[in-house]
Amino acid sequence: MASGNPYTLKWGIMATGGIAETFCKDLLCSPAVRGADDVRHEIVAVASSSSSKRAAEFLQKINGAFDAKTYGSYSELVVDPNVDIIYVATPHSHHFQNTMLALEAGKHVLCEKAFTVTAAQARKLVETAKAKKLFLMEAVWTRYFPLSIKVRELITSGEIGTVFRTIGDLSINSNAEEGSGLSFADSHRMVNPDLAGGATLDLGVYPLTWVFQTLYHLQPEQDKEAPTVIASSNKYTTGADENTAIICSFPGHNSIGIASTTMRADTDPENVVPAVRIQGSKGEIQVFAPAYRPTKYRVVKKNGEAQTFDVPQPADPARNGWGHGMFWEADECARCLRDGKLESATLPWKESIVIMETMEEALRQGGITYPELITTDVYDPKSPLNTGNQ
Numbered sequence: 001m002a003s004g005n006p007y008t009l010k011w012g013i014m015a016t017g018g019i020a021e022t023f024c025k026d027l028l029c030s031p032a033v034r035g036a037d038d039v040r041h042e043i044v045a046v047a048s049s050s051s052s053k054r055a056a057e058f059l060q061k062i063n064g065a066f067d068a069k070t071y072g073s074y075s076e077l078v079v080d081p082n083v084d085i086i087y088v089a090t091p092h093s094h095h096f097q098n099t100m101l102a103l104e105a106g107k108h109v110l111c112e113k114a115f116t117v118t119a120a121q122a123r124k125l126v127e128t129a130k131a132k133k134l135f136l137m138e139a140v141w142t143r144y145f146p147l148s149i150k151v152r153e154l155i156t157s158g159e160i161g162t163v164f165r166t167i168g169d170l171s172i173n174s175n176a177e178e179g180s181g182l183s184f185a186d187s188h189r190m191v192n193p194d195l196a197g198g199a200t201l202d203l204g205v206y207p208l209t210w211v212f213q214t215l216y217h218l219q220p221e222q223d224k225e226a227p228t229v230i231a232s233s234n235k236y237t238t239g240a241d242e243n244t245a246i247i248c249s250f251p252g253h254n255s256i257g258i259a260s261t262t263m264r265a266d267t268d269p270e271n272v273v274p275a276v277r278i279q280g281s282k283g284e285i286q287v288f289a290p291a292y293r294p295t296k297y298r299v300v301k302k303n304g305e306a307q308t309f310d311v312p313q314p315a316d317p318a319r320n321g322w323g324h325g326m327f328w329e330a331d332e333c334a335r336c337l338r339d340g341k342l343e344s345a346t347l348p349w350k351e352s353i354v355i356m357e358t359m360e361e362a363l364r365q366g367g368i369t370y371p372e373l374i375t376t377d378v379y380d381p382k383s384p385l386n387t388g389n390q
């Protein structure tokens with residue numbers, strides 16, 4: 001691939017929860033295993049809002065980067081001069097304030113999905129990154145998979161003709177063993193409105209990703225058309241949405257996208273029903289569950305010809321066979337920074353904003369609301385979302 005030394009990206013990890021662990025284990029995988037010899041990653045600092053001890057324990061969990069600095073606050077992390085880019089791995093509620101904290105300190109940012117709670121917050125992040133000439137990307141990892149790239153190429157090359165419709169679902173059967181509730185505690189980030197929980201922001205963003213990367217992203221730049229949105233939700237007892245269905249219509253392109261999500265039933269309990277169907281005049285592409293990490297797709301032609309393709313994630317034998325697939329987005333960050341780009345062409349700022357506008361509209365129609373502390377687009381470095389007192 002590349003000649004000469006690989007470009008090294010030095011990461012600062014903000015938060016030590018589940019996805020931070022998964023992401024860091026991917027950063028520790030050898031890029032050679034996935035055929036990337038032009039970039040490499042180093043974890044140089046980790047911060048926990050709880051304590052520096054928790055950050056140190058995190059290094060044990062990921063079994064690597066033992067020389068990384070460990071901090072007991074996010075504010076210390078963002079001023080570490082050795083850090084190039086901050087990975088924001090906090091709940092949705094915190095993304096706006098935490099990303100602003102990093103950008104204001106002059107750091108590039110990869111921020112977990114859902115990007116923000118409101119579209120105004122997303123716009124403010126983008127304005128700030130642009131003004132400060134900093135790289136910013138929403139961590140929708142699925143977009144960077146070789147499988148997603150291949151699906152987009154198949155559409156562009158006309159393999160399934162003109163695409164008229166994409167249907168996508170990401171649903172999980174999280175019913176509690178007993179009673180009518182869900183298996184999550186009311187305080188859990190999946191259902192807690194204080195943490196911007198709910199099916200749309202946590203799960204719905206993936207079927208929407210498929211709708212957007214197949215119907216919106218591939219529209220020519222001069223004809224870009226944001227969708228009109230019709231949506232409906234059912235509320236859980238906490239006030240967050242447990243079921244949401246979103247119809248995105250692109251009338252100028254005669255295409256329609258349907259994204260659904262629920263915490264009450266599985267997309268596909270037997271791994272036989274496609275989670276995503278991209279339907280065109282000459283056939284369709286079926287992508288199998290889960291919509292966030294598919295490893296199989298099928299191309300079915302109108303004449304009945306069909307072929308299935310398996311695209312497993314590369315596993316690093318030197319890391320106990322680990323390989324989740326988050327390294328693709330990390331590589332994208334490294335290449336963008338190496339090449340002096342502030343945004344990724346695979347998920348441009350404008351598209352993250354339009355997706356946030358779509359989810360915001362869906363939530364509005366579904367009657368889902370979130371508290372002022374997490375919906376404000378006024379940056380406050382002393383917000384409890386930054387200081388860890390929330």
Ligand SMILES: NC(=O)C1=CN([C@@H]2O[C@H](COP(=O)(O)OP(=O)(O)OC[C@H]3O[C@@H](n4cnc5c(N)ncnc54)[C@H](OP(=O)(O)O)[C@@H]3O)[C@@H](O)[C@H]2O)C=CC1
Pocket residue numbers: 014015016017018019020047048049050051054089090091092094112113114139141189195202292388390
């Ligand atoms: N890309 C993907 O596949 C996935 C993405 N995600 C996304 O990652 C983000 C985090 O999810 P996940 O890692 O599962 O969440 P966890 O609850 O496991 O971790 C969140 C971390 O955020 C920090 N935090 C700061 N304030 C709070 C607070 N008030 N309540 C809870 N946590 C807080 C904590 O770290 P500390 O104490 O160290 O500060 C905590 O460990 C979400 O945006 C989610 O949508 C989640 C799962 C999969």
Ligand SMILES: O=C1OC[C@@H](O)[C@H](O)[C@H]1O
Pocket residue numbers: 202203292
């Ligand atoms: O991003 C995600 O992908 C996997 C899901 O299980 C998780 O809830 C979600 O946050």
